[in-house]
Amino acid sequence: MSDVITLAHGAGGKQTAELIDSVFKAHFANPEFTGDDAAILSLGGQDLAFTTDGFIVSPSDFPGGNIGKLSICGTVNDLSCMGAQPLYLACAFVIEEGLPMSDLERYAAAMEKTAAEAGVRIVAGDTKVAGKGQVDRLFITTTGIGRRLPGVRLSGTEAKPGDAVIVTGDIGRHGCTVLLSREQFGIDADVTSDCAPLWGTVKSMLGVTQDIHVIRDATRGGVGTVLYEIAAQSHVGIRLDRAAIPVAPAVSGVCGMLGLEPLYLACEGRLVVFAPQAQADAIVTALRQGPYSGNAAIIGTVTAEHAERVTIRTEIGAETILPPPGGELLPRIC
Known part of the structure; x- marks a missing residue:
C-alpha cells in the first residue's frame, strides 16, 4: 500500500478497499461495522438503516444534475439498497470563500426538490466556510436514516450460485x-x-x-x-x-x-x-x-x-x- 494518499484511494476500486481494510476497519471494527451501503441498527424493535456520504463532484453542475441533487440521491440510494425507506437526512456544507450566493441557492433548491421526490426530510445540518483555495467551490456531506421493510434481508454477502x-x-x-x-x-x-x-x-x-x-x-x-x-x-x-x-x-x-x-x-x-x-x-x-x-x-x-x-x-x-x-x-x- 502507498505511503501517501492518492486520488486512486478515492476511486472505489482496489486501492479504496485496501484503504478501508488497513486503516478504517483496523481502527473502527465492531459488530455493526459494515461493507454494505448502510449499517442496519436494531433500535426499539425496529431495523433502521444508517449511512453517510461525501460529495465533491467536479464540475459542480453537469447535464442532468448538480452537486445538490447528487448529494440527496447518493444517500437516499444507499439506504434504499438495504431495503430501507429513507426518512430523514442531515447535511453538512463546506463552502469556499467567494462562491456566488446564487450558486449555493441553486444547489439548495435542487436538494429541496430531490428530497421531496424521495420522500425524505432534511432536518439538521452544519455550515463551514473555508478560505479561498482550501476547497473547490463546495463539498457536501449527507447522513441519512431509514426504516427497513419487514422481512427484507439484503447484503453483499448474500449472492448465491444460480x-x-x-x-x-x-x-x-x-x-x-x-x-x-x-x-x-x-x-x-x-x-x-x-x-x-x-x-x-x-x-x-x-x-x-x-x-x-x-x-x-x-x-x-x-x-x-x-x-x-x-x-x-x-x-x-x-x-x-x-x-x-x-x-x-x-x-x-x-x-x-x-x-x-x-x-x-x-x-x-x-x-x-x-x-x-x-x-x-x-x-x-x-x-x-x-x-x-x-x-x-x-x-x-x-x-x-x-x-x-x-x-x-x-x-x-x-x-x-x-x-x-x-x-x-x-x-x-x-
Missing part, C-alpha cells in the same frame, strides 16, 4: 457526463447523467418479491467494481454476457474513442441486483414500468466457479476475465 445479475438501466452515463463536462477532450456527445433517487425503484422490486439477495448502487467505479465487491463478499464467481449489458449509443461511442470500459464508469441512478433466476423475469418486468429503469436487463449469472472473479462473454463468444478495478479513472465524479 442468481441472476440484473442492472436497472443503461450503464456509465454519469461518469461519461462528468468527463465530457470537463471539456478536456473536445468531444460533443448528447449524454445526460442518470442521477436519480431510487427508493421507488427498490420498492417496486420488493413489491414483486422479497426473495432478492443483493441490491447495490453502482457509483464510484461503476458496475464492474460493484460486481467484484460482491464476488469477494459472497465468495462466488460472476459470469457476464457483454451483448446483454445496456449501454447508450453515445456512451458507447465516447468509450470507443477514449478506450474506456463502460462497466467502470460511474452511475448515479442505476442498481445492480442479485436474485434467484426464478424471480428475475418478474423483477425486470416491474422495473421496466418505472421512470428510472425502463431498459433494465439481466446481464449475467452467479457461479460457484472462479470464486471472487468476474468473467465476461464477448460479442464473438469468447469468455475472458474482466480486469479487476484499480487506479484512478475519473477523479471527483461523486
Whole structure:
C-alpha cells in the first residue's frame, strides 16, 4: 500500500478497499461495522438503516444534475439498497470563500426538490466556510436514516450460485457526463447523467418479491467494481454476457474513442441486483414500468466457479476475465 494518499484511494476500486481494510476497519471494527451501503441498527424493535456520504463532484453542475441533487440521491440510494425507506437526512456544507450566493441557492433548491421526490426530510445540518483555495467551490456531506421493510434481508454477502445479475438501466452515463463536462477532450456527445433517487425503484422490486439477495448502487467505479465487491463478499464467481449489458449509443461511442470500459464508469441512478433466476423475469418486468429503469436487463449469472472473479462473454463468444478495478479513472465524479 502507498505511503501517501492518492486520488486512486478515492476511486472505489482496489486501492479504496485496501484503504478501508488497513486503516478504517483496523481502527473502527465492531459488530455493526459494515461493507454494505448502510449499517442496519436494531433500535426499539425496529431495523433502521444508517449511512453517510461525501460529495465533491467536479464540475459542480453537469447535464442532468448538480452537486445538490447528487448529494440527496447518493444517500437516499444507499439506504434504499438495504431495503430501507429513507426518512430523514442531515447535511453538512463546506463552502469556499467567494462562491456566488446564487450558486449555493441553486444547489439548495435542487436538494429541496430531490428530497421531496424521495420522500425524505432534511432536518439538521452544519455550515463551514473555508478560505479561498482550501476547497473547490463546495463539498457536501449527507447522513441519512431509514426504516427497513419487514422481512427484507439484503447484503453483499448474500449472492448465491444460480442468481441472476440484473442492472436497472443503461450503464456509465454519469461518469461519461462528468468527463465530457470537463471539456478536456473536445468531444460533443448528447449524454445526460442518470442521477436519480431510487427508493421507488427498490420498492417496486420488493413489491414483486422479497426473495432478492443483493441490491447495490453502482457509483464510484461503476458496475464492474460493484460486481467484484460482491464476488469477494459472497465468495462466488460472476459470469457476464457483454451483448446483454445496456449501454447508450453515445456512451458507447465516447468509450470507443477514449478506450474506456463502460462497466467502470460511474452511475448515479442505476442498481445492480442479485436474485434467484426464478424471480428475475418478474423483477425486470416491474422495473421496466418505472421512470428510472425502463431498459433494465439481466446481464449475467452467479457461479460457484472462479470464486471472487468476474468473467465476461464477448460479442464473438469468447469468455475472458474482466480486469479487476484499480487506479484512478475519473477523479471527483461523486
